[in-house]
Amino acid sequence: MRSWGRRVSVLAATLLLAGGAAVGQGPATARPVIEAPSLAQPAMKIRVPLVAAPGDVPPAIIGSPTAISGATYKVYDDTNALVLTGTVATATVAPSADRDAHEVWSHYYSAPLNALTPGRYQVRVNGVSSAYFDVATGAWGDVLATLLPVFRANADGSEPATPYHGPSHLNDATSKIANGPHANTAIDVRGGWMDAGDQLKFTQTIAFATAMLELAGRNEAATRSTLYAKAAIGIRFLLKAHPTSDIFVTQVGNATIDHNYGFRDPATDDASATQGISHRKTYVINGSTTGGSDVAAIAAAALALEAEHRGGAYRTQLLTAAEEWLAKAEALKKVWINCCYQQDTWRDDVAFAHAALWRATGDAAHAQAALAALNTATSGGGDGWRITADGYDMAALPAAELCGVLGAPGAPAAIRNPACAILVAGGDNSAWEVASRTGFGRAGQPLWGAVRNDLASALAMELADREGSQNFTASRRRATGWFLGVNPWGVRMQVVGRSGAAAVTGGVTGVYHWTTGIGAPRITGAVPGGPDTQAEIDSQREWCCAPIVLSSLDTPEQVYHRDDAEDYVMNEIGLAYNAPGLLLFALLSAG
Numbered sequence: 001m002r003s004w005g006r007r008v009s010v011l012a013a014t015l016l017l018a019g020g021a022a023v024g025q026g027p028a029t030a031r032p033v034i035e036a037p038s039l040a041q042p043a044m045k046i047r048v049p050l051v052a053a054p055g056d057v058p059p060a061i062i063g064s065p066t067a068i069s070g071a072t073y074k075v076y077d078d079t080n081a082l083v084l085t086g087t088v089a090t091a092t093v094a095p096s097a098d099r100d101a102h103e104v105w106s107h108y109y110s111a112p113l114n115a116l117t118p119g120r121y122q123v124r125v126n127g128v129s130s131a132y133f134d135v136a137t138g139a140w141g142d143v144l145a146t147l148l149p150v151f152r153a154n155a156d157g158s159e160p161a162t163p164y165h166g167p168s169h170l171n172d173a174t175s176k177i178a179n180g181p182h183a184n185t186a187i188d189v190r191g192g193w194m195d196a197g198d199q200l201k202f203t204q205t206i207a208f209a210t211a212m213l214e215l216a217g218r219n220e221a222a223t224r225s226t227l228y229a230k231a232a233i234g235i236r237f238l239l240k241a242h243p244t245s246d247i248f249v250t251q252v253g254n255a256t257i258d259h260n261y262g263f264r265d266p267a268t269d270d271a272s273a274t275q276g277i278s279h280r281k282t283y284v285i286n287g288s289t290t291g292g293s294d295v296a297a298i299a300a301a302a303l304a305l306e307a308e309h310r311g312g313a314y315r316t317q318l319l320t321a322a323e324e325w326l327a328k329a330e331a332l333k334k335v336w337i338n339c340c341y342q343q344d345t346w347r348d349d350v351a352f353a354h355a356a357l358w359r360a361t362g363d364a365a366h367a368q369a370a371l372a373a374l375n376t377a378t379s380g381g382g383d384g385w386r387i388t389a390d391g392y393d394m395a396a397l398p399a400a401e402l403c404g405v406l407g408a409p410g411a412p413a414a415i416r417n418p419a420c421a422i423l424v425a426g427g428d429n430s431a432w433e434v435a436s437r438t439g440f441g442r443a444g445q446p447l448w449g450a451v452r453n454d455l456a457s458a459l460a461m462e463l464a465d466r467e468g469s470q471n472f473t474a475s476r477r478r479a480t481g482w483f484l485g486v487n488p489w490g491v492r493m494q495v496v497g498r499s500g501a502a503a504v505t506g507g508v509t510g511v512y513h514w515t516t517g518i519g520a521p522r523i524t525g526a527v528p529g530g531p532d533t534q535a536e537i538d539s540q541r542e543w544c545c546a547p548i549v550l551s552s553l554d555t556p557e558q559v560y561h562r563d564d565a566e567d568y569v570m571n572e573i574g575l576a577y578n579a580p581g582l583l584l585f586a587l588l589s590a591g
Helices: 139-144 172-173 203-219 221-242 256-262 268-272 292-305 312-330 347-361 364-376 397-402 413-436 450-469 474-482 514-518 534-541 575-590
Strands: 044-049 060-064 071-076 083-086 107-109 118-126 133-135 251-252 283-284 496-497 503-505
Touching: 044 071, 044 118, 083 203, 083 256, 107 514, 139 221, 139 503, 172 268, 203 221, 203 292, 203 575, 221 292, 221 312, 221 474, 221 575, 292 312, 292 347, 312 347, 347 364, 347 397, 364 397, 364 413, 397 413, 397 450, 413 450, 450 575, 474 575
Parallel strands: none
Antiparallel strands: 044 060, 060 107, 071 083, 071 118, 118 133, 251 283, 496 503
């Protein structure tokens, strides 16, 4: 979840008083930031993608305290046979206002690995060895499979959620509206997904995740039925979230009450003595007081994407609901004012809704409206940083839909061509990020949600690459590699474990989520927030923990500890963090 108010640590969350308050959650006193240690740079490390598909293997990156220009890298298989050799290439990013102010090492080099065939390998340079990594046919489909368990663990109501929890929040069937002219009216908002490490439900993140599942299903035939079945959980909630012509739900549960109550089994909430936990309130769009154009538009997009592959009366119901959500978005013209997912524009969401409705209905007016909103949202492509798909900025998705690179034909040329140009501008911006921020090729700044941002940028580059006028493959590959272990810590940015035949190794072990607090199974493949700045992490740790102590692989701009389950900036997991990767790896898997 994005920036919000007070959070309760895993430890404090398990030490609840009878009244429901967590021990030790009082305001903290201000504390100084612990300065970065003045230590020598760590010894040379070789970071590799811990899994990759043949023909699409990201390069290894070598971080070194000394120059090794002209060094030879050698790749050995698991029988210690030499299979590949070459000369390292410089990958150091020169200091600038855009690069991270501090890098772990002074020198970076790349070692291309794309010639490798399926097998298990290790890279060696000047007596230093990397971790072993796997090149496997079907690897991208396996990564996609590991991104799905969170949609079972966070499922709410009567949606299947074993082995993580039983039926939960069934009292949401008679949830009372908390605000607006329908206050105290009871509506049924059971189901959907809990958002992140907490147990709130947000229409915005449910709809975003649903839309990405829908698009992933459209593009990946091998997993389509599974992806559509997951998306149906979100669709069922979105239909409930608009029960009458003038009720549009934005949130279920009170953020302050939920966050202060701590980690607990969601199946026990209905029996809680705390009214705000046992009988959760529902919050709705209430004109300009709340705004909500972004929420309404992404809900419309998700519903329209479902309608695309449905028929009969159900298709009509979906399209009617989508049109009504979109009409609400365009009438409000104001973003949703909220605790946790504050956006600064709604026009990209509206563009996505119109593009999805054009796809579902064939109505040219929707295509025209989508392009108009897209032009306004991105300044005609001039604001390339908005042309991504991270849940905050969404413009890459309607641009790709109109351009015809999302698994279906494009719009007529008068609309398709400018949409394609906008998409390419987004690819350009993401490629610039890869080249400018750090020698490891992270796409984006190390801000809260850095892993999601990197995946969303990789997705934008993959979509732009499919447009065909420019080649973004190398940059997309580097951003994908950063996610899979080519980063200072050598961590695959997913929770370790196994999902069916697919496994995550070398990943995250400390998870900020209620499952950790109650000893439930770890959610394999869930994506964490990832690295952030020391200052931002410490500004949030005052509610739970001592100031962060930097390791030798951290800098003030890039801090990440895979095993810190107390820290919600680095290690909270949730729907929106997994969502961009769903579509990225569906596209890569499908080829």
